[in-house]
Amino acid sequence: MFKFNTLKNKFTSAFILLGLIPAIIISVISTMNSSSDISTKVYNQLTSINQIKKQTVTKYFEERKGDMGVLVNIADTMQNQAFNQLNAINTLKKKQIEDYFTNNNIQLEMLANNSKLQNAINVLTSEFSNKAKWRSLLDQYDTEYKALLSNFGWYDFFIISERGTIIYSVTRESDLGQKISSDLKGSSFEKAFSLASKSDSNESHFGDFRPYPPSNNDPAAFAVKPVLVNGKRIGFIAYQQPIDKLNNILGNREGMGNTGESYLVGQDNLMRSNSYLNPTQYSVAASFAQGNTVKTTAVNSALKGEKGIQVIMDYNDNSVVSNFGIIFNLIAASDGQ
Known part of the structure; x- marks a missing residue:
């Protein structure tokens, strides 16, 4: 009885095992197919997402490229505006400086042709050796020439003898009474006077800015103009140009x-x-x-x-x-x- 039951159990187990094997195989195959389907779906989904992201990134950079083009155009426009504005400002200021020096030369021309100034040169030159009388004449001529400083922005105005001695100065600095070619040698005043005295014309000559010892060594420029009467040179007039007027412009x-x-x-x-x-x-x-x-x-x-x-x-x-x-x-x- 015991052996029969044992054999029965063995056959039962064998049949169960035989039934389970196909089920397991089918389950494995189903699982594999399902996994393959899932992998395919995941792959397809990732591919779609990648394409979407790629298109998004591509579109983003295309938009930024377009923005850069706009910015470049804006930058070019702003640069051109800056160029035009600076050009206009520089042109205006150059014109103001040119007008300032031109007006100064016109004023010197008018003074040189003025009979009162021509007479002043003769009187101051003839009385220079008489220092007391000469110095008294300086104050008298201030009424004529002192206003030139405020009217034209000059630092000083000079009357110079034909031999190059400063015989009148509004400010009365240490250059008054000095001979330009020797006492002020190397200065911008001497440069302008040298050009004027050697020239055959009666044009004004300019000495560029240099430190000028009689004026605390501050940089100064000078313009010197010959004064002629009946074609004969009788002396010179000059003005001292400070920095202030140019700085104002x-x-x-x-x-x-x-x-x-x-x-x-x-x-x-x-x-x-x-x-x-x-x-x-x-x-x-x-x-x-x-x-x-x-x-x-x-x-x-x-x-x-x-x-x-x-x-x-x-x-x-x-x-x-x-x-x-x-x-x-x-x-x-x-x-x-």
């Missing part, structure tokens, strides 16, 4: 923003007007005293006779838009950051 910063400025530079690369951005090192006085030169691309180009507008590094090593040109052997520049 160039220091007007209307339309130049917070960092724009206009300035003058001489042939020696020294300042001829005070810097707005760095007055400590690049005022006229500091430039001459410390030898602080301006040798920017704009200045170097202007010294070659060129004019234009460029993006350059200025004398403070900042990138600026600079409009430049030459005027009366001085370099005029307007910079804007």
Whole structure:
């Protein structure tokens, strides 16, 4: 009985096992097929997502490329506006400076042709040896010529004998009574007088800014004009040009923003007007005293006779838009950051 039951159990187990194997196989195959379907679906889904993301990224960069094109156009427009504005400002200030010097020359011309001044030259020259009488005459002529300083922005006005002695000065500094060619040798006054005395014409001659000892060694320029009567030279007249008037013209910063400025530079690369951005090192006085030169691309180009507008590094090593040109052997520049 025991053996029969045992055999029965074995057959039962065998049949159950035989039934389970196909089920397991089918289950495995179903699972594999299901996994394959899931993998395919996941792959397809990821592929679709990737395409969507790719299109999104591509569209984003195309839009940014378009934005860059717009920004470039805006930047070009703003640059052109800055160029045009600086050019207009520089042109205006150059014209103001030209007009100022032209008006000064016209005034000298009018004075040289004035019979009262011609008579003053003769009287002062003849009485110069009589120092007491000569000095009394100085005060008398102040009523005629003192107002020239305030009217035209001159620092001083001079009457000079035919031999080159300063026989009248409004300010009465130490140059009064001195012979220009010897006592003021090397000064801008001597330079202008030398040109005027050697010239066959009666035109005004200009001596560029240099430190002038009789005026506390402050940089000063001079214009000297011969005075002729019936074609004969009887003497000269001159004015001393301070920095103040040029600073007033160039220091007007209307339309130049917070960092724009206009300035003058001489042939020696020294300042001829005070810097707005760095007055400590690049005022006229500091430039001459410390030898602080301006040798920017704009200045170097202007010294070659060129004019234009460029993006350059200025004398403070900042990138600026600079409009430049030459005027009366001085370099005029307007910079804007």
